[in-house]
Amino acid sequence: MPAPSPSTSDAAASLCILVVDDDEAVRGSIACHLDRLGHRVIEARDAVWALELFERHRPDLVLSDVEMAEYDGCWLARQVRERDQGGWTPIIFLSALTEATDVAAGIAAGADDYLLKPVHPIVLEAKLHAMRRLCRMRAQLQALSDELQRANVELQRLAWHDGLTGLLNRRGLDEHLDAAIGLAQRSGTPLTIMLCDVDHFKRYNDALGHHAGDDCLRRVAALLKQLARRPMDSVARYGGEEFALVLPDTPRAGARTLAHAITRVFGSAALPHPDSSVAAHVTLSGGITTCDPGTATPAATLLQRADEALYLAKSQGRNRFASL
Known part of the structure; x- marks a missing residue:
């Protein structure tokens, strides 16, 4: 049977x-x-x-x-x-x-x-x-195990990224900047750091409210991300209305070209700013510093130099970039 x-x-x-x-x-x-x-x-x-x-x-x-x-x-x-x-x-x-x-x-x-x-x-x-x-x-x-791994990846993403803009946060910036400095030293290539600040952002918030201010920051983040589009480039929200760009293998001349592009793109985007003394639209001021090939410069020093250059750009009238 x-x-x-x-x-x-x-x-x-x-x-x-x-x-x-x-x-x-x-x-x-x-x-x-x-x-x-x-x-x-x-x-x-x-x-x-x-x-x-x-x-x-x-x-x-x-x-x-x-x-x-x-x-x-x-x-x-x-x-x-x-x-x-x-x-x-x-x-x-x-x-x-x-x-x-x-x-x-x-x-x-x-x-x-x-x-x-x-x-x-x-x-x-x-x-x-x-x-x-x-x-x-x-x-x-x-x-x-797979679920835990996915959760860990997501937790790491959240730990490294800003919740409002989706850009790297300060912790993510520190990690990427340290890696970029190491790569620049090993490969003998220049490294540029750029700090950008939305001009008169407090006035923007006061005039339109914090919800509109958040939307503005998201738009600024998206435009910067489009401009710094090379695979090795990274863009971070440095704090408040400040943004940081880490640009490996970028000499001073290349940084100036990108700075001009940022000013031009924000002019074309014409995001309205109802209470700016600079322009009728949202503008950025920026500070640039470049670590020359073979120079071992700590991350804190690069960020400080970029911040000093940003202060210089603001003192010169805003809506511009200065370099140190």
Whole structure:
């Protein structure tokens, strides 16, 4: 009488099982029984072939004879464990050996359990139920680990980015600036720091309200991000209405070109400013400093020089950039 076909729930829980035995009759008998239970079976007649199949298919379970010619099951278990780092594939040894030392040697090599030959179908099925539970637990743990990793990535993003503008915050700026300084020293290329300030922003808030002020800062951030668009460039909200640009491999001449572009783009954007003594639209003042190739300048010193240059630009009438 033919065995009943596996139910939908059994099929959903079916395993991919690698059966390794140099005795074709034993291997075929076990494979036939596993197939009737609804599992997908891969067969190997020796340990070397089994290892190749393991790397190709990554089965859910390995059922391996211990005593085989040339390379035995212990060798196979050790090889599987070396290639399965970070994961866990259950290995069950099939053996007629019952001595405690033999069992201990197998476990030490990487096996998880033993089945005595000849394998009883009921015992084998019970072991498979246990392996299915372990596979479900492993999948749940992996899903939890993936979720935690995504959460950590998001937490790091939040820790490094400003909630209002989406730009780097002060902490993110410090990290990027330190990395940029190290890169400039190693590659012998110039590094430019630019600090920008929205002119008369307090007056903007007083005239239009803080909600409009937040919208203004988001628009300013978006425009600066578009202008500093090279992959290595970074833009940060330095504080309040101040923004910082870190521009690797940018000499003084390149920084001046970007400064002119910023002034021109903000003029074209014409974001209305109802109470500015500089222009009818939102304008920026900026300070620029460049670290020459091969110069080891601390981040705090670069930021201080850029801030002094920003103060100079404001004292000269705003809506302009100065460099030190």
